Amino acid sequence: VEPRVMGGQDSQVGRFLWQVSLWAEGRGMTCGGSIILKNWILTAAHCTAAKPRASSWTAYVGMSALSLKDNSPAQKREISQIIQNSLYDDITYDYDVSLMKLKSDLVFNDYVQPICLPPPNHVFPSGMPCYVSGWGELDDSGNSPHPDVLQHAQIDIIGNETCSRPDWLQNLLTSRMLCAGKIEGKKDACQGDSGGPLSCYVPDEGVWMLAGSVSWGIGCGQPKLPGVYARMTFFTEWIWRSIAQNDQSVV
Incomplete structure (x- = not known):
């Protein structure tokens, strides 16, 4: 079972405004996520189970290319809290959801939306x-x-x-x-x-x-x-x- 875009194509700027790139300390770009509120992101429990400390994670949003993550209009946020579904099963991947609370609110604009x-x-x-x-x-x-x-x-x-x-x-x-x-x-x-x-x-x-x-x-x-x-x-x-x-x- 792979911890898992194949056959895809490049996405234009402003296409998937809720897409999050999650970077784990010492591991670089590790997982994806979705913006659901200005200070909350949804991701997979199997991502947070491997790195349970909130301070290990950084979220980047608002860019279509990883090389642009440190430039405007990209936004970078630290994570203050992780809520992992308590029923998550690391063998079957059942209940594979976690929430991440951001330390500060995102700014919603033409590049970032929930x-x-x-x-x-x-x-x-x-x-x-x-x-x-x-x-x-x-x-x-x-x-x-x-x-x-x-x-x-x-x-x-x-x-x-x-x-x-x-x-x-x-x-x-x-x-x-x-x-x-x-x-x-x-x-x-x-x-x-x-x-x-x-x-x-x-x-x-x-x-x-x-x-x-x-x-x-x-x-x-x-x-x-x-x-x-x-x-x-x-x-x-x-x-x-x-x-x-x-x-x-x-x-």
């Missing part, structure tokens, strides 16, 4: 086109460099009934997980994308919603082995409850 969390009853139908984005490896050789420019790939939501078939991911899925990819493979998340967004444009609402965050996969871009994401509709209530308990500014 993504909407879906209501718990929202359905992202099978076949719905969505986008995975990140600075993860471009293939699963284990030695491809991280791209400088943010990559994204258009992939489709795949229902759990399909994804858990015997010749797919079998019994590895839980109801906290969501599959997305292409049946033929080729487009997928890969190492270094972990915790980053699976973003879906919902025409009825006129907004982008976070369907999932990159969790795990078997290899990258293999046929019938789509990427697996933490299913956001399951976690929306946990997210808002956790934030309310730890942030007086959010009521």
Whole structure:
């Protein structure tokens, strides 16, 4: 199981305004994340489990290329608190979500915006086109460099009934997980994308919603082995409850 954009393309400035690049002390660019409020980021529990100290992490937002992370309009923030889902299982990757509180608020502008969390009853139908984005490896050789420019790939939501078939991911899925990819493979998340967004444009609402965050996969871009994401509709209530308990500014 890889801790996990393959088959993607460069993202223009201002495309995925909620994309976060998370850097861990001594490890460089390690994971992705999504902006959900001006001072809160969502990422994967398997990222924070490996580096549980908040002071070990730095978040960069507002840039399309890693080489621009120290220049305007990019914004850099230290992390003051990590809330890792207490039910996270480091063997099955179940409940693979963590929240990071920023030491100071982000400035929302043309380059930095939050993504909407879906209501718990929202359905992202099978076949719905969505986008995975990140600075993860471009293939699963284990030695491809991280791209400088943010990559994204258009992939489709795949229902759990399909994804858990015997010749797919079998019994590895839980109801906290969501599959997305292409049946033929080729487009997928890969190492270094972990915790980053699976973003879906919902025409009825006129907004982008976070369907999932990159969790795990078997290899990258293999046929019938789509990427697996933490299913956001399951976690929306946990997210808002956790934030309310730890942030007086959010009521």
